[in-house]
Amino acid sequence: MRSMLGSMSLQLKLTFTFLLILIPLVGVSMFANHYSQGIMNVQISDRTKGALLTSLAYMEQIASNMDQQTLLISSNPNIVNIFRDIEDPLAPNHLYDIHTVQQQLSSLTNINGAIQEAYIVHGASGNGVSTELGAMRWPKVKEEAWFQQVVKSIGALVIYMPTSSPGGGQNLYLKDANIYYIRLLDALRDSPEPNVLIFGVNKLALQNMIQHLQTTERMNISLFYNHHLILETNPAAKMTYASDMFSMKESSGAWAIQLEQPKDEIFKQSERLQLFTYLTILLSVLLAVWTAWLMYIQIIKPLRQLSSAFKYVGSGELNYQIRHGRRDEFGFVMNGFNHMAESQRRMIEEDYEKELRLAKSEFSLLQSQINPHFLYNTLDSIYSVAVKCNMKEISEMVLNLAKFFRVSLGKGKITFTVEETVQHLLYYIRVQQMRTAHFTVEVDLEKGSESIPVLKLLLQPIVENAVIHGIEKCPFEGELHIRSKVHQHLLYIEVEDTGLGMPAARLKQVQEELSLLTSKLYRVPQESPASQFFGMKNVKSRMKLYYGEEADVLIESEEGLGTKVTLIIPIHREEEEYEAARR
Template structure:
C-alpha cells in the first residue's frame, strides 16, 4: 500500500501533464461539490415534501378511522342502553325454556336489523350470562358453557360499562380454535365489547359484542398507498391491529418523538421511509412504509443529469490538459530529451521544429547550439590530436639518446673484452638498428619488421654478454603484417636483459612472442632471469596505473622520473595510452627467482587503422 502513494507522488512531480490534469480537476472540484450538494439537497427537500403530504393524508385517514370507531362505540352504547333489549334479557332466566327461546329469537331479530344498517360491522352478538346463550346476527343462537371462564368476559365486567377492544393473540386463537364464540377469537376480527344496561349498577353480567373484520379498517386507508410496494399498518398503542401486508412486518419504531424515520428492512436489506400519524382523540395510529428507492426515482433524472455534467467536465479537463501538453509541454520534453542526448555525447541530435512561436525559437536555438558545439568539439579534437602527435614524437625522441648511451657503453665493454671482429659486428648491427629507427619519419612497423629491428639490437646485446642468453621468436603468421608503433618492444627487451639476464653466467633465455587473441594483438617478452621482488612489482604496477589514469603531458614522467626511474616502462605505457587509447594495456608478471613476463595488449582494430604511419 505504501508503494502506491509513492508512485503517485513520483508521477505528479516528474510529469507536467499529470500536474496539469490534477490542477484542472481541482478547478472542477467546487463545481462537482456544488452539483452534488444541490442534488442531495433537492432530494432531501423532495423527501420532506413527500413526508409532509403523506403525513397529512395519514392524519386524515386516522381521523376517519377514529370517526368510524366512534360510531361503533356510539352504537355499542345505544345497544347496551336499549331498555327493550335489557327487559328482554332480564325476563330470561338460567333455563332455556320455550319462552326463553322465543325471547332470544326476538333479540336476534333486533341485533340483525341493527347490524344490517352498519356496513363497518361484520356482525353483532349478545351474551346472556345466566343461561350462557350467545345470540348473533349471522348464525343465530349458541349456548356457551361456563362463559365466566373467558378473560374478556371478566375484564368487561370489571370495566364497569366501559367499551373494551378485544384483539385475540395467536395463542388464544389456537387455544379456542374449536370454540371461537362466533369468530371472537379469529385473527381476522377485532371486537368491541361492553356490558348491557350500562347505567344500572345492579345489572346482570350480559355482554354486547360488536365485531368488525380487520380488512374493513385497512380498506379505509389503502387508498392512500402511493405504490404497490408501499404498505400501511394500523396500530392501537404499540400493538399492530392490521396491515395491507400479512407477510412483512415493519421495522420497530424506536423514536416516539419523530413522525418520520428511515430504517433498513431486516428481510430485504433495502432502506425504508416510515411516516406515522397519531390520532389526537384515541390511541390509534397509522404508519405507512415505502421503499426509499421509489422516492428517489423522482430525482433520478436530476442525478443522471448531474453525473453526466460531472463526467463531461472531467473529460474536458483531460482533453484540455492533453492539448496544453501537446502544444507546450511536449516541445519542452523534446528539448529535455535533446539536452540529455547532448549530455551523453550525442552531438548529432537535432529536434524537429515546425513552430514559429517562442517554443519554435527555443528549439531552433537548441539545434544551432548543438551544431556549434559539434563544430567546436571537432576543432578542439583535431587540435588535441595534433598536440598528441607532437607529444608522441617528443616521447620517441627521448628513446634514441637513451638507447644510444647504452649502446655506446656496450661497444666500450666489447672493445675491452673481445677482438675487433666482434666489435665490427656490433657496429654493423647497431647501424642497421639506427637505420630502421630513423625509417624516414615512419611511426609504425609491421610485427615482422619490429622483430627484425629487435634482432639487430639483441645481437649487439648477445655479443656484449658473451652469448650468456639465447633468444627465441614465436611469431604467429597472422600477426606478422599487423602494424605496431615503432620502438614499443625495445625498452621492454632492454629491461629484460639489464634487470633479468645480466646477472646470469649462462642458460639465460629470452622469448619474444606475437599472436592475435580475442581481437587484440598480443606482444610478449619473457625471460628466465632473477625476477622482480613482490614489493618492487607492486610499486611498478602502481606507477603504471597512476600513469594510465593521469592526463598525458609533454613531460609525462615528472619528478618521479629523475635518475631514469622506470624510464623505459613509463615511456612505453605513455605512448601506448596516447596512441591506442584506454583499451591498450601493459601487464607485468614476475616471481622472484623465476623470471619476468611483460605483455602488451593492443586493440587490433586500432592497429589495423594505422596505415598512414606506414606509408
C-alpha cells in the same frame, strides 16, 4: 501547498488546475441539488402526514360510531330485560325472546355494513345469540381475558383484537380477521353476572378505508391499536424493500398508522435532478481531464519521453533510442539525445574491449606461469627421492600436496560435490597436520548433502585461517570440525576450530568488512594478498558473484575458545547446473 505542487508532474499540475476551476461550479450544483431535495422532502412529509392523520380520524370516527351503537343497544330495555335475571337464555321458554333479539341485531348489521357480526353473551351460563350462528354456547367465557377486561371497564367500550399466538385468547367465536367492539349489556345496573354485547368489524372494512393511501404497488400501510398491529396492506413490499424504505408514523390516541414506501419511488423526481447534476459534474471533470490530456500530448509527453530515455541510458541500456516522428523543437532535442547515446555507447564498448583484452592477456600470462604437468612431474620427482632416502614424512607431505594441486588445477571443473570438496581438502589438512603435528580433524556430513555441488577452493582459505591463525598458535592440541547440513533450499557448511579465537573488536571489524560485499558489489579491492581479511573477502565475493544475494558467510568467535565460520549456499541453482552437466 507550493511544495506539494512542486513535487507533482506537469500533467498532474494541469489536471489539478482545471479541476480547481471546476470547484465553484460543483459546489453550486451540489448546493442547489441538496436544497431542492430538502424542499421536496418537506413537501412530501407534509402531504403524507396530512393523509395519515385523515385516516386516523376515520378510525376514531368508526370507534365513536361503535361506541354510540353499542351504548344504544346495551341500554335498550327490550333487549336488556330479556337477559336480566335468567339462568339460561337458551331455555325453551326464552327462545322466542332470543329470536327477537337476533332479528334486531341482524337489522343493525344490515344497516351498518361495517359490522360483520354481532353477539350477546349471557355471563352466567356462557350461552347467547349471534347474527351468524343463531343460538350459541360459549363454555367458560368468564375465564377469558377479553371478558375480564370488559368487566373491569365498567361499561366503557373495549376494542379487542384476537391473536393466533398461544395464550393469546383465541377461541371458537372471535376470529383473527375481525376487530371487536365490546361493552357490558345494561352497564348502568350493577349485576353480579354481567352480560356482554359484541360487534365484530371485519379488518377488510378498515383496510378499505386506508387503501386510498396506497398509491403504488410497492407501498405498505400499517394500522396499529395500542401498539399492536391490526393490519398491513402490502406486507410483501415491506419485506422486499426493508433496507431502503421511507417510513412515517402518526398517532392519535390509541390508534396509529404507518406508511412505508421505497425511497426510489418517493424521491424519483429529485433523484432525476440529482442524476442530472452529477452527469453535469462528470462531463465537466471529463472535459477538464481531456483538455489536460491534449496539452500533455503536445507538450508534456515529449518531455516525459526524454526523462525516461535518460533513466534507461543511466541504468546501462546504451542501445535505447527515442522513437518519434516530430519535426518541431522537441524532435530536434530527441535527435540530439539519440546521437549522444550512440556516441556514449561506442566509447564505452571500446573501453570495455580494451579492458577485456587486457584481462585475457593477464590470465594467459598467469596460465603460462603455472604448468600443471611440470608441477605434477616435479612433485613426483621429489616424492621418489624422498622414498629412496627413506624420508617418510617428506614423501607423505609431497604426495598429499601433489594430490591437492592435481584436483585444484585439473579436470577443468569449477564445482565439486561436498564429498569431493572435503576429500580434496583433507590432502591439504594432512600437509598442515604434518607441519604442525598437534590438531585432529572431525568430518560430519549430513546424509543427502554429500552430492550437492559447490564451487571449488571455497573451504581451503577458511581451513588455512583456522590452522594458521587459530590452532597453530595454541599451546595445546586443537580440533578442527567440518560439518554440512541442509535446511529448506540452503546448504550450510561449518568449519569450526578450538584455537585462540578472536577478540571482540577484531571480530566486529571482520564482520563489518564482509558486510560490505553484496551480490551487486562483490569485487574485492585490488590489494595485495597480504592485506587483512583478503582470504575471507575472496571467498564471500566469489559466493556472491556465483550464487547471488542469498549466499553469505557468517563468523562467530570467542577469544580463547575458538572460531566458527558458516557458509550459506543456495541449492537450487547448483542442482540444476549439476544435473545439466551430468547429462
